Amino acid sequence: MMLLLISLNFIAKAQSTALRPYEGATHSYNFNGLPGELDYEFFITATNDLYSAKLDDIATGEFDFIGTTSGTIGAGGGTASVQIGWNAGASSHVYYVWLQVTGSSGCSNYIHVEVVPQVNDFDMLSQNVPVTNTRSCPELETDNGHNPSSTAYDAGSTQLLFRVVRENGTDNKLTATAGDTYDWSFVPVLNVDPEALVLGRIVISIVGTNSGVITPVAGRYSVSGLDDEVLVTVSIQNAPGHTLDVRFGVSEQREDNTNLSDGDPSNDTITHTIEVIPVIGGMGGV
Numbered sequence: 001m002m003l004l005l006i007s008l009n010f011i012a013k014a015q016s017t018a019l020r021p022y023e024g025a026t027h028s029y030n031f032n033g034l035p036g037e038l039d040y041e042f043f044i045t046a047t048n049d050l051y052s053a054k055l056d057d058i059a060t061g062e063f064d065f066i067g068t069t070s071g072t073i074g075a076g077g078g079t080a081s082v083q084i085g086w087n088a089g090a091s092s093h094v095y096y097v098w099l100q101v102t103g104s105s106g107c108s109n110y111i112h113v114e115v116v117p118q119v120n121d122f123d124m125l126s127q128n129v130p131v132t133n134t135r136s137c138p139e140l141e142t143d144n145g146h147n148p149s150s151t152a153y154d155a156g157s158t159q160l161l162f163r164v165v166r167e168n169g170t171d172n173k174l175t176a177t178a179g180d181t182y183d184w185s186f187v188p189v190l191n192v193d194p195e196a197l198v199l200g201r202i203v204i205s206i207v208g209t210n211s212g213v214i215t216p217v218a219g220r221y222s223v224s225g226l227d228d229e230v231l232v233t234v235s236i237q238n239a240p241g242h243t244l245d246v247r248f249g250v251s252e253q254r255e256d257n258t259n260l261s262d263g264d265p266s267n268d269t270i271t272h273t274i275e276v277i278p279v280i281g282g283m284g285g286v
Contacts, residue, residue, distance in 0.1 A: 025259070027083070031080050034073045039071075039101070042100075048096050067083060096114055098112040099112070122168050125167070125267040127163040129231065158274055160233070166228055185253070185256055186252065199237050206221050207231050208230040222256065246272045246273070248271075250262075
């Protein structure tokens with residue numbers, strides 16, 4: 001008996017699955033329980049009729065076979081698999097993914113699954129913490145803020161907390177952990193207006209409940225699939241006499257493994273305003 005090992009959606013929140021893939025996602029289609037010494041081939045049709053025309057991924061454009069679509073099962077038996085990337089426009093149609101296996105006798109057998117691509121609902125969004133905290137005064141008399149009693153004047157810096165949220169991740173059926181989805185990653189973007197007045201702005205840390213403190217690789221932060229959100233701490237140098245609009249966002253975001261990209265870029269960036277520090281001139285004569 002051949003068994004199809006694909007990700008089925010048993011979790012309440014929407015997800016990209018092999019049978020209901022989001023546009024932009026790549027999914028694996030695996031059939032196991034195959035005896036040895038079989039040749040196999042994967043192909044896609046527009047109907048569930050075996051004799052309908054095979055679709056060419058280059059000509060169709062709405063899907064791509066990744067890697068080889070055919071091969072031979074070894075003497076010990078095993079699994080036939082193929083990866084398919086579902087492109088923009090795929091949600092307008094229904095597709096049928098077929099596996100053909102052929103024995104040494106030349107006789108063949110077929111099996112297929114119906115695939116209904118979906119509009120991409122995978123999303124990463126940026127938020128203030130709390131969400132309504134869009135304006136604040138600069139930090140003063142703290143370890144990182146300006147201490148007015150200091151003999152050497154330094155405007156100091158203000159720490160802000162942001163949140164990056166992942167929604168509608170793909171369920172990882174390769175693990176036994178309930179709620180586990182594929183890892184996701186992004187590159188943080190931190191800008192301040194007016195740009196010329198801010199000499200220092202840094203991302204101090206990005207932390208997830210299961211990920212812990214994340215160490216970036218080439219500027220990219222990879223988050224455990226068990227985390228739906230991470231907290232981002234940033235530091236902004238204070239600029240007396242000026243209001244600072246701090247814009248935090250994500251770029252190059254994706255779900256690892258499926259290569260699923262962000263389906264809604266409109267909420268990638270959030271702004272927090274640091275209110276003006278009043279300017280105090282030097283001491284005059286007494």
